[in-house]
Amino acid sequence: MTVRMLVDGRPGDTVSAQDRGLSYGDGLFETVSVIGGRAPLWSRHMARLAEGGRRLAIPLPDSEVLAKEMRAVVGDMAAAVVRITVTRGVGPRGYAPPAVSMPARIVAAFPMPAPDPHLARDGVCLRVCSLRLSEQPALAGLKHLNRLEQVLARAEWVDPAIHEGLLLDVAGRVACATMANVFAVIGGIPVTPSLARCGVAGVARAEVLATIPAVQVRDLALEELLRADELFLTSSVRGILPVQAVGDRVFAPGPVARAMQRHWRGLGFPLELA
Incomplete structure (x- = not known):
């Protein structure tokens, strides 16, 4: 390298x-x-x-x-x-x-990591991590150097068919993925978890919030997320990725994720990185 x-x-x-x-x-x-x-x-x-x-x-x-x-x-x-x-x-x-x-x-x-256009088209598969993020509002949202929680969470799987891990906080609320933020579309309304207690506030997440003012930023239970119409992840490196599955729950790429992928390309990112 x-x-x-x-x-x-x-x-x-x-x-x-x-x-x-x-x-x-x-x-x-x-x-x-x-x-x-x-x-x-x-x-x-x-x-x-x-x-x-x-x-x-x-x-x-x-x-x-x-x-x-x-x-x-x-x-x-x-x-x-x-x-x-x-x-x-x-x-x-x-x-x-x-x-x-x-x-x-x-x-x-x-x-730049080798792109996989199939993930942008078909979506990624997630698992729910056993590790729970601790709550520390003084550090919540920051990209500080202590990433041990993410290291331990990522060590939970080696299956290449699993692309990301979903992280919950100590109360069982959805926070983020190990290297991305998460959005759910529920009843036609995009929702992303509040990061007031833990998690990193990603710059791609900020771009989505600025682009879609109707996004709700609030607490999100895992059970509610699993009933969503569509899910997608946001990352400054990997772009906008639809979620294909969380465990056994299967999703299909939806219109909000596709619209954000088009916006992402409009910013100057190529299709295969979206």
């Missing part, structure tokens, strides 16, 4: 062993799809990163600096996934943040 990486603006692939991102997961990251040198959802990524920096009190690099470094690592790659990581930087031992933070930034470009 070809990886192009800048650490604090310089070519390299190492950070200090005392970096708080490594020690405590004290930081944030964004995963940006870049197609033909463009990042169609860049402004949404920067808005989420800024919100994370504000809530965690981590000073952030200027977005123009990040954009310049993104272009540098992408180079002539036709399609890339760029991960931007910002940590609080090196600090003394202990949980107390340093009085003055010196954040570290890592900007790395990876080849």
Whole structure:
């Protein structure tokens, strides 16, 4: 795999062993799809990163600096996934943040995963994960560096026919998938789970909310989701994917998912990535 990486603006692939991102997961990251040198959802990524920096009190690099470094690592790659990581930087031992933070930034470009147009057409199969997301409103919605819940959830299956895992919170409410947000169409009305307690507020989710103002953001029980007319997932890398099945419950790609796929292509993402 070809990886192009800048650490604090310089070519390299190492950070200090005392970096708080490594020690405590004290930081944030964004995963940006870049197609033909463009990042169609860049402004949404920067808005989420800024919100994370504000809530965690981590000073952030200027977005123009990040954009310049993104272009540098992408180079002539036709399609890339760029991960931007910002940590609080090196600090003394202990949980107390340093009085003055010196954040570290890592900007790395990876080849875009090989697309599977069949998933965009026919949909993906989900399982309901056993792991339950813990509730922490102070971190809810943020894409912070601690992803252990997602790691454990993804370790629950190895069957290649299962494409994603549905995550519930400790009360059994639907939250999201391991790497995507979820939308259900119930009685003709799109619904997506509230992320006030846990989960990541994805930039593709934000695009859907801006495009379809009628979407309801609310608590969603698993039983209600399984009675939906259609389901689809949203991801900044994988795009808009209809859900074909959740366990034994079978769904068909529906008109809302198809409309959002057309919108996704209109943003500049090719069909096979939708």
